[in-house]
Amino acid sequence: MSDLVPYLDHVVINVAEGLNLSEQLFRRLGFNLTTRGHHSLGSSNHLAIFNDNYLELLGYEDRNTLQRKDLYQAPLGLNGLVWKTQDAAAVYQQLSQHQLAEAEPKAFFRPVKLNDGTEPNARFQTVPVKASRIPHGRSFFCQHLTPELVWRAEWQTHPNAVSHISEFVISARDIRHAAQVYVDIFGKEHINEIDPQEVALQAGGAKVRFITPEKAQAVFGITLTDDCDEAKMVALSFGTYSLETTRQSLQRGEIHFTEVGGRILAQVGHGLGLTLAFYEN
Template sequence: MPVSVLRPVVDHAVVNVADRLDTARSLFSRLGFQLTERGHHSLGSSNHLAIFGENYLELLGYEQGKEKQRADLWQAPPGLTGLVWKTDSADIAFQHLERHDLDGEPPASFYRPVTLPDGSLSEAHFRTVRLRASRIPNGRSFFCQHLTPEAVWQPEWQVHPNGVQNISEFVIVAQDPALSAQVYSQLFGVEKVLACQDGAFALHAGAVTVRFACVDYVRHRFGSLPADYDGSARMAALGFKASDLTKVKAALLKGDIAFSDRDGAIVVNAGENVNLALRFA
């Protein structure tokens, strides 16, 4: 039987907003993202999504009285805490994790009700399998199998006032970037993680480049780090591919969001956001 090889493609990025779902929804709307209506998972968490061409952004939190459901999620620091990979089979992904000594818990199934743009009711169903928690500090990394992708990737939801088309960069800051990248070398193969001249390491994953970088690199490219950064490896920043930077600027000005021009891109400081620096290019 041939050994399966998992292809790295980022499915979505998760931002932990805990009990600040209303604040996060308002903020990301002001940033120029079109967000879906609030969804409620069968496991107890709630979310808003910004859907793009190949991937999406998830603002994940909980409503009042539900903080004890999925309590392990809210122990992570606020901000970027989830790096999620596409898979056609959670079972195959789990077998791969077992072979490479990266497995956590077996695949889990859950769903959330969805109101589609035409007003009809549907459900989004998922199966997920997580990498061993001890290998991913300050967050989670897992594979997501979409059983009903049509309940997520609706064309009407993929159009954003700021012109964003995809997440293009997912940044993990670390004192030792090579060490932080090691788990993904083990997961996808050492040839997939490339050393860059600037000292960072890059994993090309579909529309997204996952980058492992030192503090100086992240501060130069994104202007800031999470306010509570303590030196441990941390998911810290996101980059977006936009169709037109004038749309980004117009959306930020309309939303009264401070920004700066940096190396031909537009950067929003982590202090203006939910502990997360953003870069539009």
């Protein structure tokens, strides 16, 4: 399926009904978040927009209006790996040919509050990868029909100096098995063998890393658990313009962090079970 090219669009952190707490937490972490948006599917979000990708805090205010049961049934934390596409219909056709499509493209929208007082609709089409192939979360393709309502300059400057998401980290005992779905989607030429404990997939300016629990502990300080045999989305790394600015921002937010090997590590609580790493560009 070499016609599909891996390029990270955004990552999703499921916060369920904890939108208020997660908004406060990520602002303390130094992210400039958009005002709360509300999807036509009943979910709500805050975004941290970077140069060519973004982070989404996804939850809901009223479970009764939510059209997506998967959102409140899914575990909290990092659970969405999203790929860019310019043609959702073509992606669906290609995934279907290889029995990798979960459903047909879904269209939805979200009103966006702009500085000039207008509130146009940001519109999207998404194509999910078969859920049984992504036991550790969700993966789907997203076509932005109105990208000018997402990547706006006024949202791309952050107190913590983050410029982009540089790594999406999945921990698994069998790293090759965890990565196989992306081999099937994009082709084996996109998967690089880093060492016996890691394989990686270049995704535009970001990298998707599949690492063993032992390497996750050594590199990110992630504590092993009894169910570590199951693949999990466990960490994000960010490029920053200035690690000193990042450090000062975290200190202002009263965020505990450690520094190891030229990077800053912060463990995110509130049930999200997520590690954030910051590197200087």
